[in-house]
Amino acid sequence: MAESNRSGEVEVLGVTKRFGETVAIQDLSLTIPHGSYCCLLGPSGCGKTTILRMIAGHETPTTGDVRIGGESVIGLPQVRRGTAMMFQSYALFPHRSVLDNVAFALKMRGAGLAERHAKARELITKVQLEKFADRLPAQLSGGQQQRVALARALITNPRVLLLDEPLSALDEYLRLRMRGELRRVQKELGITFIHVTHTQLEAIAVADTVVVMAHGHIEQAASARDIFIAPRNAYVARFVGGQNVLSGTVESAMNGTAAVAAENGARFAFPVGDVRPLRGSKLWGSIRRDRIALEKMPPGSKPPGGLNTVAGEVHTIENQGSYVKVTLDLPHNEEFVAHLLDETFFANPLDIGDRVVARWSASDIKLLDDGPVAHEPAPAATAVATAG
Amino acid sequence: MQSADSRRPWTFYAYAAFFTLFVLFLYGPMTVIYILSFQGPSGGMTFPMNGVSLHWFDALFSQSRVGDIAGSFTRSIGLAAVVAVVTVVVSVVAGLGFRRRFRGSVFAFYLAIASLIMPGLFVGLGIALTFRLLGLQTDWLTSGLGAQLTWTLPFGLLIMFAVLGRFNRSYEEAATDLGATSWQRLREVTLPMLLPGIIGVALFGFTLSYDELARTSLTAGSKNTLPLEIWAMTTNVTSPALYAVGAVTTVVSFVVIILALTSIAAIQRRRALGARRATLTSTE
Numbered sequence: 001m002a003e004s005n006r007s008g009e010v011e012v013l014g015v016t017k018r019f020g021e022t023v024a025i026q027d028l029s030l031t032i033p034h035g036s037y038c039c040l041l042g043p044s045g046c047g048k049t050t051i052l053r054m055i056a057g058h059e060t061p062t063t064g065d066v067r068i069g070g071e072s073v074i075g076l077p078q079v080r081r082g083t084a085m086m087f088q089s090y091a092l093f094p095h096r097s098v099l100d101n102v103a104f105a106l107k108m109r110g111a112g113l114a115e116r117h118a119k120a121r122e123l124i125t126k127v128q129l130e131k132f133a134d135r136l137p138a139q140l141s142g143g144q145q146q147r148v149a150l151a152r153a154l155i156t157n158p159r160v161l162l163l164d165e166p167l168s169a170l171d172e173y174l175r176l177r178m179r180g181e182l183r184r185v186q187k188e189l190g191i192t193f194i195h196v197t198h199t200q201l202e203a204i205a206v207a208d209t210v211v212v213m214a215h216g217h218i219e220q221a222a223s224a225r226d227i228f229i230a231p232r233n234a235y236v237a238r239f240v241g242g243q244n245v246l247s248g249t250v251e252s253a254m255n256g257t258a259a260v261a262a263e264n265g266a267r268f269a270f271p272v273g274d275v276r277p278l279r280g281s282k283l284w285g286s287i288r289r290d291r292i293a294l295e296k297m298p299p300g301s302k303p304p305g306g307l308n309t310v311a312g313e314v315h316t317i318e319n320q321g322s323y324v325k326v327t328l329d330l331p332h333n334e335e336f337v338a339h340l341l342d343e344t345f346f347a348n349p350l351d352i353g354d355r356v357v358a359r360w361s362a363s364d365i366k367l368l369d370d371g372p373v374a375h376e377p378a379p380a381a382t383a384v385a386t387a388g
Numbered sequence: 389m390q391s392a393d394s395r396r397p398w399t400f401y402a403y404a405a406f407f408t409l410f411v412l413f414l415y416g417p418m419t420v421i422y423i424l425s426f427q428g429p430s431g432g433m434t435f436p437m438n439g440v441s442l443h444w445f446d447a448l449f450s451q452s453r454v455g456d457i458a459g460s461f462t463r464s465i466g467l468a469a470v471v472a473v474v475t476v477v478v479s480v481v482a483g484l485g486f487r488r489r490f491r492g493s494v495f496a497f498y499l500a501i502a503s504l505i506m507p508g509l510f511v512g513l514g515i516a517l518t519f520r521l522l523g524l525q526t527d528w529l530t531s532g533l534g535a536q537l538t539w540t541l542p543f544g545l546l547i548m549f550a551v552l553g554r555f556n557r558s559y560e561e562a563a564t565d566l567g568a569t570s571w572q573r574l575r576e577v578t579l580p581m582l583l584p585g586i587i588g589v590a591l592f593g594f595t596l597s598y599d600e601l602a603r604t605s606l607t608a609g610s611k612n613t614l615p616l617e618i619w620a621m622t623t624n625v626t627s628p629a630l631y632a633v634g635a636v637t638t639v640v641s642f643v644v645i646i647l648a649l650t651s652i653a654a655i656q657r658r659r660a661l662g663a664r665r666a667t668l669t670s671t672e
Contacts, residue, residue: 058561079567091562095580104576105566156567 007069008159008192009034010055015064017050024050026216032209037186037193039203042213048196049164055194056085056162068160084158088165090149092137098124099133102151123151143174150185163195167202179206200240204228212236233369234284243286244336250277257362258283264331266310269362284368291364292338294326296348297355308362310336314354326350328358418638425631433628444632457617457633463528464614468597471536475544475593476586483548501542508602511538516606527609535603540593547592551585584652591648595641
């Protein structure tokens with residue numbers, strides 16, 4: 001496995017993909033290290049599946065290069081790429097038994113019946129489907145079908161496994177179980193997994209690296225933890241969730257802190273580091289939903305004007321078990337959500353329609369990249385398209 | 389039950405009445421013909437039955453009395469089989485080919501299916517005239533076959549479009565992904581999965597050909613197919629032998645349909661059986 005040509009490092013270099021007039025991918029570059037679990041995350045139509053299909057060889061980039069283990073794979077047949085793909089609906093051959101589905105790749109290579117069945121049984125055992133080897137796919141549950149698809153893809157000893165929305169066909173319970181299972185298999189095999197999903201928590205749960213995409217380019221590529229706690233821009237903060245996005249106009253800036261006035265009159269302190277934002281320029285920041293305290297306002301009282309507070313009305317309350325999700329209606333503001341620990345919430349329960357003040361500490365605000373300031377150089381893995 | 393009946397809308401009764409009429413018009417006259425085909429040797433073409441016999445079926449196969457029924461029947465079955473095979477091969481290949489958009493594919497498609505709206509008699513006439521211009525003899529297996537294919541191929545192509553429209557390309561991509569060459573993919577995945585639809589195309593090709601009159605009438609040459617023979621008989625045969633022909637041809641049509649349906653069912657049963665065997669072993 002030490003040979004360079006077995007390395008599962010995947011490089012997408014300056015790739016553009018057009019379908020007729022439509023630009024699906026625009027000048028995108030991405031490096032996925034060997035043996036890592038990478039999730040491509042984005043809404044439908046953002047180009048994440050197109051990237052996967054170009055790595056698999058089911059699509060060819062219009063311009064740019066795709067390399068696996070350091071070698072360009074453009075024009076190479078699927079088998080010589082060392083990739084295997086798990087399709088969204090699994091694409092198990094309905095007229096073949098589980099055993100023959102798993103053994104298919106070996107049959108195509110001309111392996112004898114005994115040899116390919118022996119190898120297939122080995123993999124079927126690995127995914128714990130020994131009892132179902134002679135069944136047809138239609139006779140299996142969704143979770144079992146997914147495991148057959150996994151075994152079928154792994155029989156070729158791929159260096160890169162490509163998974164196209166592998167969990168979307170499962171119900172909630174199985175989805176949670178199988179995503180842990182996928183992560184375990186990846187660790188065990190030590191090969192590169194590239195997993196396409198539109199579910200934020202799924203990406204964060206399984207991946208080493210999460211690549212958030214929009215409109216054919218990368219918004220942020222970072223560790224799952226950073227994607228969640230330190231989104232780069234408002235798009236990522238909103239899409240990944242877990243954050244409230246705040247914005248306002250700079251009133252003054254000193255000692256690494258900018259005072260920002262929002263349209264609705266609220267005032268925030270944004271940590272800006274070394275950057276000196278101009279007075280009157282617009283800044284965006286994010287604040288984690290679980291770093292917010294809520295306080296009920298006595299009826300008729302005026303909202304306090306201090307920094308880092310907003311006042312609003314409770315719009316919805318959802319008990320999530322270990323925490324309670326409270327959504328506020330703020331004037332001139334997008335959705336504002338606080339996650340309160342269940343103990344905190346039930347010590348002073350709120351009701352829909354209550355007027356509340358939300359507070360947080362200035363140090364919990366992260367400055368976002370959307371404003372005219374704070375141009376950090378993009379990390380090597382990321383290339384944000386300049387257009388749009 | 390009564391309350392359920394009382395809640396039925398008037399459209400239910402309208403449809404029921406229409407369906408009853410449909411069944412009467414379709415099967416009523418046919419039933420009369422089948423009964424009259426068992427007319428006694430001295431019976432006529434109308435009721436009453438003058439005894440019951442197989443006399444008129446026997447008469448069918450003595451060429452001198454009612455024309456060349458046996459010969460035309462053999463020709464029709466043979467021709468229908470050839471038409472079915474050609475229709476299947478061409479429709480499947482064309483259907484798979486049309487999945488790729490190529491230059492002029494839309495034009496080619498409309499060109500192909502336009503023959504469905506051309507009057508069949510004129511298609512036959514045109515082919516016969518062309519053969520004469522080229523100095524060729526019209527014959528059921530050359531000009532007749534060609535004329536019938538102008539009718540069955542567009543049908544076959546349309547059926548394949550419907551079949552392939554529901555066929556998910558990711559099965560083929562999965563096969564490619566697992567190292568199948570394009571031939572292996574076709575043989576191991578695409579064709580087996582399309583098989584029920586392909587049998588449908590064959591069935592259509594066969595019955596359309598077996599039934600064809602308009603296009604065949606001027607292109608069959610000196611030897612008749614069965615529909616042509618029957619057509620000729622209606623004008624000059626005045627015995628219940630005509631009814632016997634109707635009864636025999638209907639039986640053949642049913643046999644063909646039953647064969648096709650059972651082969652489709654057999655494919656599905658084989659899959660289900662394999663599955664049941666697996667279920668039994670897995671519950672041990």
